[in-house]
Amino acid sequence: MSIVPAHISLITVAVADVAKATAFYEQLGFARSKIASQESVSFFQAGPVVLALWGRDEQRDDAQAAELWTGNGGIVIAQNLPSEDAVDVMMARAEASGARILKQATKTFWGGYNGYFADPDGHVWEVAFNPFWELDEDGRVKLPE
Structure with a gap:
């Protein structure tokens, strides 16, 4: 059995409006991956990790975190x-x-x-x-x- 290294690959920020949030982060200087991104999710290379912007409701539902999710x-x-x-x-x-x-x-x-x-x-x-x-x-x- 191999040891899995402790690291972070991706941080997802759950947002109200992906397009609006994408424009904000692009203005901060983050470059969106045009190939990996879609209308419903944006991906940015942020040093050694990826920053993702995804809809708040979609993230909550995907994680099955309705009881925990408070923002x-x-x-x-x-x-x-x-x-x-x-x-x-x-x-x-x-x-x-x-x-x-x-x-x-x-x-x-x-x-x-x-x-x-x-x-x-x-x-x-x-x-x-x-x-x-x-x-x-x-x-x-x-x-x-």
């Missing part, structure tokens, strides 16, 4: 960037794309710099610079061992 379950999607300036640029891009700024970017108690926004469906995003984490050339976090 955002307290999950925050985060994007780590290489500098405070890059955080400011992304927060401005998010706001210009229609995001609601929840917390303007500011220095943190732990020595970093972050801000939060909500996408049009209320999904919370953190945009952060962590001076203690290295990013590789593709922007992936390389955790200290």
Whole structure:
């Protein structure tokens, strides 16, 4: 029996309107896969993982989660960037794309710099610079061992 590595391949964000959400994420700079995407679902390469946008009702029904589904379950999607300036640029891009700024970017108690926004469906995003984490050339976090 082989060991299955622990990793995340795909994050699905359940949305009210796939077309509207797709336009928002494209304005943030995500490139939609035209081949993999369909009218009912959009797929974006997001570093080593795939970000998917799928209808909220379809996701709830597919997961058979009607009793559990209440919308955002307290999950925050985060994007780590290489500098405070890059955080400011992304927060401005998010706001210009229609995001609601929840917390303007500011220095943190732990020595970093972050801000939060909500996408049009209320999904919370953190945009952060962590001076203690290295990013590789593709922007992936390389955790200290």
